[in-house]
Amino acid sequence: MKPDMDDAYANGAYIEGAADYPPRWAAEAEAFRTSLGARARLGLSYGPSERMALDHFMPEGEARGTLIFVHGGYWLKFDRSCWSHLAAGALARGWCVAMPSYDLCPHVRIAGITQQIAQAVMAVADGSMGPISLAGHSAGGHLVSRMLAPGMLPASVTSRLTHVLPISPVSDLEPLLQTAMNADFGMDTAMARAESPVHQPKPGTPVTVWVGADERPVFLDQARWLAEAWDVDPVVTQGAHHFDVIDALTDPHGDMIRRLTTAL
Structure with missing residues (x-):
């Protein structure tokens, strides 16, 4: 029997209290921004569209790098x-943090979003000094992985990358051709392959592929495929699912933040 790919890639249906997560995230994010005061610089443009903007959070004291x-x-x-x-987590370890928005499908293609994130990374690099690390979750995991494709970023930026950490990434986009979401993505097989990090050469930048043990099987597969393609050992967090695996970013003493904020 052909698998139901829409169900396979449905996360919320298999997470208890899934509907409570987005409003909780939004409330915690707003409270955090407020607590930072002047150390939160919001809505910095990096491109021509309204959504091509980022928030920049600064640590106390001199920054050691930027996540x-x-x-x-x-x-x-x-x-x-x-x-x-x-x-x-990163701020507590003395690192700046930049968080970009980007245009969404169907208004742009996924390849266009990839280019927007490259613009965001270059804008952050132009406005900062020192090491840069990248982390992204789910589709964001795909996007930060794409930054390691040959020629995606200039050598002057790539040389500053100390770690890239895709969390629960979508690394092979071809299975998504079988989902209803592709009506918005507008992908064909060639486009899906071109945007799939699993088809990129192994990068020279240190990479950690991170995933929760309680995620949907396809996300465990997606993480494993990328780890195998790039010859890295994946980290599988016991007891974590797709919505809470990112909580590790708040822990300044955890392994995830340690990897992201340890300059080479």
Whole structure:
């Protein structure tokens, strides 16, 4: 029997209290921004569209580096305002955090979003000094992985990347051709392959592929496929599902933040 790919990639249907997460994220993010006061610089433009803007959070004292976090939502929903609280771990370790929004499908193609994130990374690099690390969740995991494709970023930026950490990434987009979401993505097989990190060469930048043990089987597969393609050992967090695996970003003492904020 042919698998139901819409069900396979449905996360909320299999997470208890799933509907409570988005409003909780938004409330925690707003409270966090408020608590930072002047250390939160909001709505900095990096491109021509309204959604091509980022929030920049600064630590107390001189910054040791910059973490760029790219949100998920299947390239279809959410923006930077929902995730500000996830900057807590890196800020506590003396790193700046930048969080970009981007245009969403169907108004743009996924390839266009990839180019927008490259613009965001370059804008952050131009306005900062020191090491840069990238983390992204779900579709954001796809996007930060794409930053490691040959020629995606200039050498002057790539040389500053100290770690890239895709969390629960979508690394092979071809299965999504069999989902209803593709009506908004507008992908064909060639487009899906071109945007799939599993088909990129192994990068020279250190990479950690991170996933929750309680995620849907396809996300465990997607993480494993990327780890195998790039010859890295995946980290599988016991007891974590697709919506709470990102909570580790708030812990300054955890392994996820340690990897992202340890300059080479």
